[in-house]
Amino acid sequence: MAGALDKRDSRDVIVAPQRRTILFADLVSYSRHVAKDEAETLRFMQRCFELFQDYSNRHDGRVVKTTGDGILALFGRAQSAVDFALEVQSQIESMTNDHVFRIGINTGLVELTNDDVFGHAVNVAARLEPLARPGGVCVSRDVVVELSEATRQNFDSLGPLRLYNLPGTYEPFQFDGGSDTPGKGGGGDVLHLSVIGGLELHTRGASRALPGTQDARLLLAYLAMAPSHSEAVGRLSALLRPDAAPNEAREATFGALKSLQETIGSSLVINDEVASLNPGLVQTDVGRIVRNAARGRLDDLLTIEGDWVPRLLSSFGEVNSAVTSWLALVRSDVREQLVFVLETEMQRIKAETDPAIRGIAQAILNIEPCHEGAARRLMSFLSGAGNVAGAIRVYDRLAQNLSVRYGLSPRPETLAASRGKPQSTPNLRNPLAPLRIQVRDFEGHSEGMHARLASFRSEIISGLSRFRSWSVVEGDQGELPDVSSDYLLKAQQSAGRSCATLTLCAAETGRIVWSEDLDIGAEQISKSRQQAVSRIAAMFEMYVPTDRAGKAGTGAHHAVVDDWLMGERLLTKWTKRAFEQGIDSFQDIIERAPEFAPAHASLASALNVLHVVRPGLRRDTAMARRALDASNIAVELDPLDARNRLALAWSAALKGNFDRAALNMDMAERLNPHSPRTLASCAMGFSFLGEHERAARVLEHCLNCAPVLLDYQWCYAASVRFMGGDDLGALQAAARSDDRIIDNPGWAAAALARLGRHAEAQTAFNKLVRDVSAVWDGETPPTPADVRDWFVNAYPIWHAAERVALAEALSAAMQGDG
Structure with missing residues (x-):
């Protein structure tokens, strides 16, 4: 049968990744049941295992392994896995009133052995299982898109969610047919x-x-x-x-x-x-x-x-x-989830006269007053119902909100939808406002492609809106270049091709900053959206600061945000002089604009690594306190900026408060899961916190996001791979960094020593000593042992055993023998 899962033994050899549907089933409150009646619980589980085995065979799948309180099974098709899940849930419900399972299902590439399965797709399925209602089934979007229409209608979106310890955002779907009494088998009232x-x-x-x-x-x-x-x-x-x-x-x-x-x-x-x-x-x-x-x-x-x-x-x-910041994050998440599900429901309704439009559009505008799409749908409905005055009132409120928040006017088509002539609102620009990236309508050559491009554009806007360095503005704002925006993002599909050319250009001059072709074919779009958003974001992070710095160098007037971007660019040079200039710049910005949060975060970040840029400089209590104060101010000013969270995480770690560092590192990744800069720093942070599997996953996601990493980010990658035990990977990353950060040869030396390549390790360590000695800030030239001790103590490594292992590797490199 096409799509059936191959049940042949693999002799415990990992085979090439294959696309499979992964299913986890887990008994709710297993420990409570065992404590109440262990023998009966084990007998019941054995009956369930036999049931799972029988039904998996019927649906061309196989039970890979049992987990004591559940199973992991694989299927060749998503439909087969869901059919299996629904049938076994029905059978178990008929067997007992006291026991109930949750089931989670995902589709993706996995590595197979005879008795186990590995891969990111497996981790996602495992995280979906706890989200299922007792007696229910929770699946990923990748599963839903492969189901028949009849089955798909029984699943409801839970909106965008972040799954524990996994990078990025996911959209789980819940089967609307689980236990009538939520918590069945849970042993208590809801x-x-x-x-x-x-x-x-x-x-x-x-x-x-x-x-x-x-x-x-x-x-x-x-x-x-x-x-x-x-x-x-x-x-x-x-x-x-x-x-x-x-x-x-x-x-x-x-x-x-x-x-x-x-x-x-x-x-x-x-x-x-x-x-x-x-x-x-x-x-x-x-x-x-x-x-x-x-x-x-x-x-x-x-x-x-x-x-x-x-x-x-x-x-x-x-x-x-910390609680204040968390509350801000919770409210942001709820707002994002609601807008997402409401937009989805609004797009589903095609008729402008459908009364449901009024409620959905108003609900969106209540929590996002600048949402032009909802405003247009509401105005079209009101105008069609003969309530032109009501449509004009909607337009006036939208125009006022856009002016106050962004200094912009509604788009021409929004004005047309109102069928009125409201007074124009002046375009006032806040000099401290972030850069504006205007996402114009994407142009397709067919109705089907146009719809796909519209969906793709919506996904890009949602993803880019997480970046606090810029604000994302929808629409064309007229035919002429919009001088109130800084950059324009356009997309156009070539005739006869599934690719769309995305172009980022300067709004005032039309000069192209970046352009790339992306495949958005029907069969690719659901898989490529997330990556496309990440690649676009990576390009923005890479090119926009360079472009702004070049513009400022021409003598043109530049605002606070341009001064800050130039300071940020200085830090990427990783030299003593550049850091001194950057710190002075951030302090000057803070004096001029104390409410500009990015300057406080950048100051903290520079102070946090000053002892790396200036080896031999003692990181004293005053410096640590200054960095922590600056990062605290940044978070208080803007708790939803991932950069601010990162600055606080590193400041806390360097002060020895690793729990606080971990909490804020989590929040940074959660706030901006598409930013290579955020992800690279988080990966290194998680590795120093001892969370090596997570660090590796985040680094992998970072590499998928970014077309290229910057030199210094490869230095981060070298540390992540070494701390995680991947010495060859550490060497490869270090080689790609061009020694942008002075400590980079140290990671290469430690990795070579652990690989037993002692002569090469000593050569790398000697280079580290020469480079560090040239800029040493101590009173006397450093000995090799001084350089080793500086390196080992430069990083906030939580677990003493891992710091000792690093010191031993460097000592071996220093001696040049085993």
Whole structure:
């Protein structure tokens, strides 16, 4: 049968990656069932394993392995995997009232052996399983697009989510046919948590007391709103006590978790330094609103109230800066999810006279007042219904919001949709505003391609909107070049080809900054969108600072943002002189514009690595405090900028507060999963925190995002690969860095020593000594041992054993023998 899974033995040899559909099934509350009746639970699991084996054979799949409380299975087709899942769930429901499974399914490339399967697609499937309702099935978008129309209609989007410990954003789909009683088999009543406005807890319609301490209530809210409903205790400690000593913060956190567990019982589980809520036993009101919106059912809150998102979790009294920043991130995530599902539903409705348009468009405008697409649909509906005055009022509100926020006017087609002649609003430009990148309409040569390009454009706008260095503006803004924008992004499909040519040019002159062909054929577009967004973002990060610096050099007037970009460009040179100039520039910007957050973050980042650029310089308490203060200010000014989070993460790590560093490193990756700069720094950060598998995944994602890495980013990659045990990979990365950072030969020397290539290791180490000695900031020239000790202590490596291993490798390189 076409697509059937090959069941032949592979003799435990890993074969070339193949596209497969991966299924994880897991028994809900397995530990509780074992504790209650171990023998009966094991008998039940054995019956289920036999059932899984039988039904997988029927659907041309195979059970790869059992996991004690579940299975991992592979299928040749997504439809077969879903059919299997629905049938076994039905069979298990008929077998028992006390036991229930969750199932997660994903499709992608995997590496196969006889008794196991590996790959990123497997990790995604494993993260989807906990998102399924008890008795239900949760699948990825890649699975949904391969299903029959009849099956696909039974799945509802959960909106864009970030899966625990995985880079990027995913869109899970939930089968709308799971257990009628959420939490079946979970061993307790479902807790309904209200997070809009004041925090409230209900069970079976009756109010329940919240935990007695604010710390416990914060942890309940944090875990309920977390994408995976779980978090490491150390990161929770950094949230509750960001400035406390790690031991003191952990003690307070465990006390708060104990108080929370006394309130909600088995709904909270603490295993291996990770606290988790059972998603089948804890539900939030905002989660219900998002799920219903994805089905076209709008809560009154969406259509009647204005922007209600700032009211999320607004009942907490005085909180620390870490909690304040997390609250801002939660609200941003909810806003993004809702706009996503509402846009999807609005695009589904083709008729401008459909009454549903009014509610959906108004719901979008309530939380995104500058959303021109929603405004046009609403105005078209009102005008078609004869309410021209109402359409003009929508236009006036949109024009005012665009003017205040961006200094722009609505697009000509938006004006036409209003069928009125509102007064124009002056284009005022805030001198501290980020650069504007205007994404124009993408041009196709056929109706089908035009629709694909429109969808592709929407995805690009969504992805680029995460970058805080620029604002993304939709539309053409007239026929002439728009001097109120800095750059224009255009796309045009060539006749007879599935490629579209994307071009980034300067708005004032039309000068082309970057251009590239991208394949957006029907069979490729769902897989290439994410990569395309990342590649475009990488080009912006690479070319825009260079372009702005060149423009400023002509003597033209430049604003604060251009001065900051020139300072950032100086830092990429990784020289003592460039860093001194950069630090002076950032300090000058802060004096002129103290509310400009990027300057504070850049100052902190420069101070954090000054002891690397100037080896021998002692990183004293005052320097560490100065960097931490600057990064704290940056986060307080703009908690949703990934750069600010990175600066705070590194400042905290260098101060020895690794839990706080980990929390902010997580948030940085979550805020900007498409930025090569963010990803490269996060990968190195995770490696120093000891999270080597995650560091490798993030680095791989970074390499997929960026057409090329900058020289200094290859230095980062060398450290990630060495710390993760990939010595050959470390050598390859170091070779590509052109020794942009002075420490780079050290990673090559350490890797060569571990590979047993001692003569080469000594040569690399001697180069490190020569380079470092030439710029040494100490009072006397350094000895080789001084250089080794400087290198080992330059980085915030959390675990002592890993620091010792690095020192031993460098010592071997220094001696030139084994």
